[in-house]
Amino acid sequence: MSESTTNVQTIEIRELVEWLSTFGTTNERGVTRLLYSTEWIKAQQALKQKMHEAGMATYFDGVGNLYGRIEGSIQGDTVILTGSHIDTVKQGGKYDGAYGILASFLAVRRLVEKYGPPIKTIEVVSLCEEEGSRFPLTFWGSKNITGEFSITSIDNISDNEGIPFKKAMNDAGYPIDAYSPKKRNDIEHFVEIHIEQGSILEKNLKDIGLVTHIVGQKRYTITLTGESNHAGTTPMDERKDAMVCAAKAISQLTSIAISLAPGLRITAGQLIAKPNVPNVVAGEVSFTLDIRYHDKKVLDSYCEKVIEVLECISNESDIQLSVEKWTDIDPVTLDQSLHELMKKKIESKGFSHMQMVSGAGHDAQVFGRHYPTTLIFIPSCNGISHSPLEFTEDEYLEKGVKVMMDTLYHLAYKGGIA
Template sequence: MTDFKVRASSGTEYPIQPLPQLEQVQLQGMLDWLSAYGADPQGGVTRLLYDQAWCEAQYALAAKMQEKGLTTEFDQSGNLYGTLHVKGSEAEEGMEEAPIVTGSHIDTVVHGGKYDGAYGVAAGVLALEYLQNHFGAPKRTLQVVSLCEEEGSRFPFAYWGSRSITGVSVLEDIQHLKDQEGITFAQAMRDAGFGPDSCYRTASHTYGAFLELHIEQGQVLERLGHSIGIVSDIVGQKRFSITVSGEANHAGTTPMLWRKDALAGAAEMITAVRSIALEAGEPLVATVGRVIAEPGFGNVVASRAVFSLDIRHIRQESIDRCWQDMLQAFSRIAAEQQLGLNWEEHLSVTPVPMNEQMTTDIRTICEVEQLSYIHMPSGAGHDSQIFQPACPTSMVFVPSQDGISHNPLEYTAEEDLMKGFRVLVQLLYKYGYGS
C-alpha cells in the first residue's frame, strides 16, 4: 500500500454539496446503450470473454470514453482503460503515476442482466467525464477500467481481467483451457485481436487505489432499507463435492434395517449443513445446491449420492471450523448408516478485508451526503478481492431489486444507481483533486 496516500480534503471543498448539475448525468441511459451489445432476443444480455458481442461492447466503450474526453488504451488481455491525466502531463507520465482507478467488468453470465459489472464501468466513465467538466484536470491521474472478464462464463477460469493486471495469473497458466466449443483460451484471445502477438502493452499495471461500484446481487440493502453498502470484507469460500456410498437394493424386498441407502444418508447430511450454518450465525452461509442420486429410480435404494457444498464467511477460521463441524456430522451419519464417505475440495478462496482508510472516507461521504448506509460483507466474489492485496481497494454496493442477479430481471432503480454514483464522484474528487 506504499503507493497510496489519502489526500486530505481542503476545507469546504470536500465533500462538495450539492454536486453541481448531477441530474444531467445519464447513467441509466448509458447502461441501456451498453446492454444492446449482446442483447438476447428473449431478454437479458450475453457477453462472453472475447466473443463478438464482447468485442463490440469493449470497442464501443473505447469510442465512448474518447467522446467523453478520456485517453484510451487496451492491454494484451483486452482490459480497456480510460484515463484523465493530471494537468499538462503527457499520457505516458500519467500511466506511471499509479493512478486512482475505478471500474468493473463488462463480461456477463449467459442470459445475465445489464447491471452486474456494467454499472461500475458506466459509472466510472461518467464520473471521470463529470469531474473533468466541473473541476478540470485532476491533481492525480484518474482512470476507469473496463475489465475484460470476471464471471468465468466462457472458460473455467474467473477474474482474468484483475488477475492479469495484478500479475496473479499469466496467460501461460490458462492458455490451454477450452470453452464448450473446444476453442482454447489462447485462440479466443488471438481471434479477438489481443494476446502477446497483438500491438498492445502487457496487462501488468500498478494502481494507486481501486474502487469498485457494483450492484449488491442480494436483498440485504433492499430489505433493511439502506441505499449504500460499504463492503467491509469479501468473503472467503470453500467448495466441496461430497460423495456418499451405499448399496443399490430393491425398494420392496429390502427391509429398512438392512439398507445402506446413500440418499437417506446424504439427506441427513444436507439437513446437518443447514443446522450447523444456522447455529454458526451470520455472516456464515452454507449451501447445498446440487444433489444426484444413483441409479436414480424411485423403486431402487440409492447406491450413491453426490452433493455440492459451498461455505462462505469473512474469517478463514470460521470457514475452517464450520467445515470441520460438518465433516464430523457427515462422518457420524455415515458411520450410523454404514455408508462410505468421500469428499473433494474444488475451491478455496481466502477472505479479503477491504481497505480501512477508504472505508472511513466512504462512510464520511455517506454521512455528509445523507445517504443511508451499512457496512456489510460481500458474499459474492469480485475483482476487488484480487486488487486488494496489490493496492488499497474498496467496494460500494447499491440495492438489487428483489436481490435478483445473473438474470434478465436484474434491476436497480435510477435513483439508487445515482446514489452510488455520488459516492464514487466524491471519493474520486477527494483522491484526485484533494490538495
C-alpha cells in the same frame, strides 16, 4: 443542485446502462456478453469510443482490459484505478459489472468537467472478464493486472464448444505470442461500485453499502457411495442408502452453520442421485456444498466440522465418502480508511448507508489482495441478479455515481483543487 439538474443526470446514467446493454441483448431481454465473443468485442470498442470522446487516452492491455486514462497533474506515476467487468453470465442482466464501469466512467467525466485534471492519474477500466461464463476460469481481467495468471493457467482450457481459450483470445485481437502478464506496480488504489446482488440494502432501506469484507469461499463436491437395492425387498437395517445419508448430512450441516456464526452461509445447491428411480434405494448421491464467510478462522473451523460430520454419518451407515474441494478462496478485507469520511459525505447529501459484507465474489477481492481497495454497493431490486430481471432504480444508479465522485475526488484530487 436543482431538481432539473438531478433529472438530467439521472437520465444520463440510465441511458448509458441501456446503451451498453444493446451489445449482447438476447431475445428474452437478457444480456449475454461472453469473453472474446463478437458482442464483447463490439462493447469494448464502443466503450473505447465513449472514453475517447470524454477526453481520455485509451488503450487495451495484452488480454483485452480496456483503459481510459486521465493523466494526473502532479503525481502522474501512480494510478487510481476504477471500474468493473464488461462480461456477463449467459442470459444475464444489464447491471452486473456494466453499471460499475459506467458509474466510474461518468464520475470521472463529471469530475474532469468540473475540476479539470486530477493530481493523481485516474484510469477507468473495463475489465475483460470476471464471471467465468465462457471458460472455466474466473477473474481473467483482474488477475492478469495483479500478476496472478500465467500462460500455463490457460493451457488446455476450452469453452463448451471446444474452442481453446488461447485461440479465442488470439482471434479477438490479443495475440497469444505477445502475452506476458506482469503485476502492475503503479496502482495506488482500486475503487469499484457494483449492484448488491442481494436484498440487504433494499430490506434495510439503505442507498449505499460500504463493503468491509468480501467473503472467503470453499466449494466441495461430496460423493456418498452406498448400494443400489430394491425398495421393497431390502430391510431398512441392511440398506446402504446414499440418499438418507446425504439428507442427514445436509440437514445437520445447515443447523451447525446457523448456530456457529451469524452470516456464515452454506448451500447444497446441486444434488445428483443414482440411479434416481422411485423404487430403488439410491446407490450413489453427490451433492455440492458452497461455504462462505468473511473470517478465515471461522470458515476454516466450520470446514473442519464438515469433514467430521460427514465421516461420522457415512461411517454409521457403512457408506463410502469422497470429498473433493474445488474452490478455496480466502476472505479479503477491504480498505476502510475512507469509510468514515464517505459516511459524512453520504449523509451530507441526505443518502443513507450501511457497512456490509459481500457474499458474492467481485474483482475488488482480487485487487484487495494487492492494493488498497474500496467497494461500494447500490441496491438490487428484490436482490435478483444473473437474470434478465436484474433491476436497479434510476435514483440509486445516480446516487452511486455521486458517491463514486466523492470517493474518487478524495483519492485523486484531495489536497489539490478541493
